[in-house]
Amino acid sequence: MISHRIRCILRSRGVSQCGFCPFPDLLPLLEVRSRARIPGGARTVIFALFPYYTGPLPHRNLSRYAVPDDYHAIAGGMLQSVCLALEELFPGERFVWFVDSSPIREVYGAYLSGLGWMGENGQLINPLFGSYVFIGEIVTTLSVPCHPQPMGRCLGCGLCRKSCPTGALASRRVEEALCRSAITQKKGELSPWEEEQVRAGGLVWGCDLCNDVCPMNRRTLPSDIPQFYRTMDCRITAENLPLLRKRKAFCYRSRSVVERNLRLTGEGG
Numbered sequence: 360m361i362s363h364r365i366r367c368i369l370r371s372r373g374v375s376q377c378g379f380c381p382f383p384d385l386l387p388l389l390e391v392r393s394r395a396r397i398p399g400g401a402r403t404v405i406f407a408l409f410p411y412y413t414g415p416l417p418h419r420n421l422s423r424y425a426v427p428d429d430y431h432a433i434a435g436g437m438l439q440s441v442c443l444a445l446e447e448l449f450p451g452e453r454f455v456w457f458v459d460s461s462p463i464r465e466v467y468g469a470y471l472s473g474l475g476w477m478g479e480n481g482q483l484i485n486p487l488f489g490s491y492v493f494i495g496e497i498v499t500t501l502s503v504p505c506h507p508q509p510m511g512r513c514l515g516c517g518l519c520r521k522s523c524p525t526g527a528l529a530s531r532r533v534e535e536a537l538c539r540s541a542i543t544q545k546k547g548e549l550s551p552w553e554e555e556q557v558r559a560g561g562l563v564w565g566c567d568l569c570n571d572v573c574p575m576n577r578r579t580l581p582s583d584i585p586q587f588y589r590t591m592d593c594r595i596t597a598e599n600l601p602l603l604r605k606r607k608a609f610c611y612r613s614r615s616v617v618e619r620n621l622r623l624t625g626e627g628g
């Protein structure tokens with residue numbers, strides 16, 4: 360079976376969790392520049408999860424996802440190697456990988472592929488690795504017989520919504536203007552209220568609150584991806600910023616944004 364052969368290739372490249380979804384089920388696409396990379400005649404999307412829980416990591420001033428080296432590069436490298444193997448196995452077909460900067464609604468797609476539940480915090484929750492997973496995918500012209508098999512919904516306990524101090528999850532959608540993660544990523548000047556959110560959150564990048572309280576994350580397995588353990592940096596300071604900025608998930612943002620957050624959290628030197 361085609362799907363079995365593809366799963367074996369992903370597994371051999373370190374991806375233990377994958378699923379399939381017909382491309383048309385994922386329309387409409389998000390309005391982002393990378394739309395142009397979607398191959399004409401796309402038929403299937405192969406979703407892959409990259410678990411990133413690497414331990415409790417106390418006393419950090421970066422959110423969990425920014426502690427290992429940049430997941431875009433790690434997951435991207437793994438998916439690129441999968442694409443090369445698939446191109447060899449299925450000559451004439453196209454395989455294009457994406458991680459994050461994707462026109463595909465990745466949480467929804469991974470959910471349709473049977474990789475987990477949709478959390479009330481807008482995150483995909485995998486039964487083994489919880490919501491501490493990144494999502495990547497390969498869009499291909501290859502037709503892989505698959506039927507969406509969503510797993511259902513999360514427990515609906517509401518802990519994530521209640522834990523969010525700004526009410527960003529109150530309307531059952533992520534209200535980006537209120538989300539502390541989004542505020543740390545915002546360019547330019549912050550309003551006094553936004554500055555207070557960065558100070559109170561104490562994280563220079565991202566936010567973990569709505570993930571950390573999720574009961575589905577209590578018994579989550581640690582990441583099975585060795586690259587995520589290679590260089591774990593829990594604290595960013597004015598001194599190590601030049602080094603870390605080059606290889607962490609926040610490398611896409613200008614240095615001044617990170618410096619602003621360092622100042623607000625009292626690490627600015």
Ligand code: B12
Pocket residue numbers: 389422423424458459460461462463464465466467477480481482483484490491492493494495511512533535538540541544564565566567569570
């Ligand atoms: C923009 C963005 C953000 C923004 C806005 C978040 C948002 N949800 O709107 C900000 C900066 C706030 C953000 C923060 C974070 N993000 Co973000 N983000 C994205 C990005 C690039 C696009 C999301 C988007 O705009 N979607 C568009 C909306 C319309 O789609 P949607 O939210 O999925 O909702 C649709 C469907 O899901 C569907 N739907 C919703 N619920 C249900 C339920 C059912 C039953 C059904 C059938 C359908 C359905 O209807 C909605 C409308 O069409 C994605 C990557 C991507 N390409 O998807 C990463 C992504 C969602 N983020 C991710 C992560 C890790 C985070 C953070 C945890 C990082 C951190 N520690 O700070 C936080 C979490 C905050 C939070 N609770 O969302 C991961 C999520 C992994 C996971 N386990 O799900 C992603 C997938 C990136 C990746 N490649 O791994 N993010």
